[in-house]
Amino acid sequence: MAAAVDLRLVLVLAIWVGGWIVNGLIAQRSAWNWGGYVIPLIFGITLLAMWEVGERMFEISDVLLPAPSEIAARFWLSRDILWVDFVQTVLKGALSGFVLGCGSAFVLAVVIDRFPFLQLGLLPVGNFVAALPIVGMAPILVMWFGFDWQSKAAVVVVMVFFPMLVNTVQGLQSTDAMQRDLMRTYASSYWQTLLKLRLPAAMPFIFNGLKIASTLALIGAIVAEFFGSPIRGMGFRISTSVGQLALDLVWAEIVVAAIAGSAFYGGIALLERVVTFWHPSQRGRT
């Protein structure tokens, strides 16, 4: 293409290359044990800098894409709104749905495992529910459970139930015949075998299910608010702020969602490391 080289583009690319070179240098000095934290940090800062500089120099309208600095300013100014939305969506909707959905899936998994005939009957039903699209379920659940957080929690329950169920059932079956035979030679009862052998062995699977469910829960709670809600909540704010062209507030909500989601996921991953310290995948860590 014969077009003249755009200096603005050059600057944005220069930031990118600069960040790359710095990261490359740090990566080579692998003796620096803080490299593992600094490299992703520099990567993130590079992205934000490209975004900020690009948005300003190309004069992209705030209505389409606000700059990170504008989003940060909006975040600070709207702290009270963001907090109200966080309580409504994350604490009330997502967390209660997560606890209910994962809890009931866990109990059902143990029951299914105990009575094999349920495996044939209930798992397909679970599969069926998991295949229902959220945009189809959400309006129905709003109709059943009302507009407030209860219907959002119900959507979350539907979303997290199946991954949790399948993982737990799989986990309970992960012990091999030799281990179970050993328990039998000790004359252990069903419950003793379950508590001392099978549940601990299932833990990596269970945590896998919980980690998948943690991100699904947040998505479910936010999307469900698009289908009717009281006038608070992250999904409500995102959908209405787009209509009001307050894109800086939309991005501020996205930041909150990203932080909350990462913290939620990170918390479960941390708990997993404590609980399944014996597992090969965790033993390798220092």
Add this chain to the structure above:
Amino acid sequence: MKTFTYAAATAAMGLWGTGAMAADDVTLQLKWVTQAQFAGYYVALDKGFYEEEDLNVTIKPGGPDIAPTQVLAGGGADVTVDWMPAALAAREKGLPMVNIAQPFKSSGMMLTCRKDAGVTSVEDFPGKTLGVWFFGNEFPFLSWMSQLGLSTDGGEGGVTVLKQGFNVDPLLQNQAACVSTMTYNEYWQVIDAGLTPEDLQVFKYEDQGVATLEDGLYVLEENLNDPTFEDKMVRFVRASMKGWKYAEENPDEAADIVLENDASGAQTEKHQQRMMREVAKLTAGSNGALDEADYDRTVKSLLSGGSDPVISKEPEGAWTHVITDKALN
């Protein structure tokens, strides 16, 4: 890189291809899905009114996830159908939208309440739950409530607001005492669901003196400086108004044209014919030129939003008669 070059080449050929056609391209973004609310534009397209003006018009339907203001800002449309409150709010946010024509004279917005929920007058609102559309459609409601002196944040003596989905279920299920309806659409969904007009107490925004202008045509201010664009809009408005007047006189034919253009297939003939007759009542009395008195009333109602007004200062240059003067004379 190869893919990129290929894509660029195809795009360039695409541009060249459209440039070679004689007619001028105009893209219209609708505020909502294909329905008789926009019959005038579909009629003008179907009857060849746009063709007569040497225009090649593309009509893009909207929907619950499409903000016309944003499509306009992103360059996805030349002209968009939107409500004035949303347009003025966008203008204050730094997106200079200008009203070039106003085919709708009256507002079709209502708050429809159940009498058995205890609402027979505006004095009954405090303590009730009211369903409201958001996504830019909440502005007329909020300014009405602030004129009544009712808080909408769920506080004591105020009203509880629900973000209503795009159906009337909250009213049918008694989850809300009132819901937002349009004379030409949702009101009939309530009736079709089995409630009778006697069961309902209806508050028209027109009658409450808080009506705001709906379904005007908006373009970006900077484009109007371009004489070619202005000329295109003059021809577009002229043909569109011809379409509207034809639709008013031939409601059943207009409804059929709308149905033919409804790619979603979600609309029914009965509903569209009824909608067209109701819409005709709203477009009647407008030749397309914006009535300044209606504009002033809209602005006044939006400015009087109490502690949280929709717009904080009197807009400047938010409308123009240039296009309609040329189109209609």
